Amino acid sequence: MSLLSRPALLLLPLLGFMVLAYLVPFLGVAAWSVTLPEPGLTQYQTALTDPLVQAVFLRTFRICLIVTAVTICASYMITLLWVRGSRMQRLVIELCILIPFWISVLTRAFGWLALLSNKGILNTWAQNLGFLTEPLTLVRNEFGVVVGMVHFLIPFAAFPLASAMRNVDERVLLAARGMGASRARVFAQVFVPMTAPGILGAALVVFVFALGFFVTPALLGGGRSVMAAELIYLRIFQSPNWGLGAAISVILMIAVGGLLALLMRQARPAGAR
Numbered sequence: 079m080s081l082l083s084r085p086a087l088l089l090l091p092l093l094g095f096m097v098l099a100y101l102v103p104f105l106g107v108a109a110w111s112v113t114l115p116e117p118g119l120t121q122y123q124t125a126l127t128d129p130l131v132q133a134v135f136l137r138t139f140r141i142c143l144i145v146t147a148v149t150i151c152a153s154y155m156i157t158l159l160w161v162r163g164s165r166m167q168r169l170v171i172e173l174c175i176l177i178p179f180w181i182s183v184l185t186r187a188f189g190w191l192a193l194l195s196n197k198g199i200l201n202t203w204a205q206n207l208g209f210l211t212e213p214l215t216l217v218r219n220e221f222g223v224v225v226g227m228v229h230f231l232i233p234f235a236a237f238p239l240a241s242a243m244r245n246v247d248e249r250v251l252l253a254a255r256g257m258g259a260s261r262a263r264v265f266a267q268v269f270v271p272m273t274a275p276g277i278l279g280a281a282l283v284v285f286v287f288a289l290g291f292f293v294t295p296a297l298l299g300g301g302r303s304v305m306a307a308e309l310i311y312l313r314i315f316q317s318p319n320w321g322l323g324a325a326i327s328v329i330l331m332i333a334v335g336g337l338l339a340l341l342m343r344q345a346r347p348a349g350a351r
Contacts, residue, residue, distance in 0.1 A: 286337050
């Protein structure tokens with residue numbers, strides 16, 4: 079029997095790579111969390127009770143929620159133009175969505191630093207034009223972190239939203255218009271509810287991505303808005319406490335795994351549930 083007649087065998091190289099590149103390192107990190115500096119669950123107790131770690135987790139989830147809400151709102155309007163706009167609008171939006179994938183996250187973060195810093199382009203122009211007497215503090219705080227993360231994540235939210243919008247039955251919208259509903263009412267009470275699965279899927283994708291952000295918060299937060307990924311880095315590389323860093327990593331992975339399970343459940347066809 080040929081190899082092509084056994085589709086499952088074609089997945090073996092990918093599964094082997096995933097095991098070696100992800101599962102084995104994660105199991106090693108999980109082992110650190112219960113063996114360093116001594117065997118036991120002390121590091122998990124510290125991670126769940128230490129005020130500093132709790133503050134970082136709360137900040138991480140708060141920033142992720144804000145980023146998710148802002149990203150979904152912005153992406154929804156952008157995707158609406160991409161799916162239902164004119165040909166020129168669709169072309170421009172498509173370029174705006176695809177081009178960021180060609181720019182590294184590090185380059186984007188430095189770009190926002192150049193734009194938003196106290197001596198950056200935005201503050202310099204505003205002061206030269208007389209709108210400001212003192213520069214606004216737009217980076218090295220949560221505002222800068224949120225701006226950078228939203229900019230990075232908008233393209234990732236656009237694709238599930240576009241899929242949901244393209245699946246909307248135009249006949250339903252025409253029927254609502256035919257019954258006298260205004261365009262605004264059709265949009266708010268018919269179109270948006272019909273795209274709810276796409277909104278939920280995009281929100282989960284954005285939130286999962288946001289939980290693991292490291293470069294953008296580290297640069298735009300300036301060490302004043304430390305998130306979970308940056309705390310893991312600090313605990314492992316700067317103030318060596320590998321066990322605590324590993325425990326925080328495992329807790330974060332469990333949270334991400336739960337969200338991914340929710341996403342897969344939401345993405346499953348209704349008949350398969």
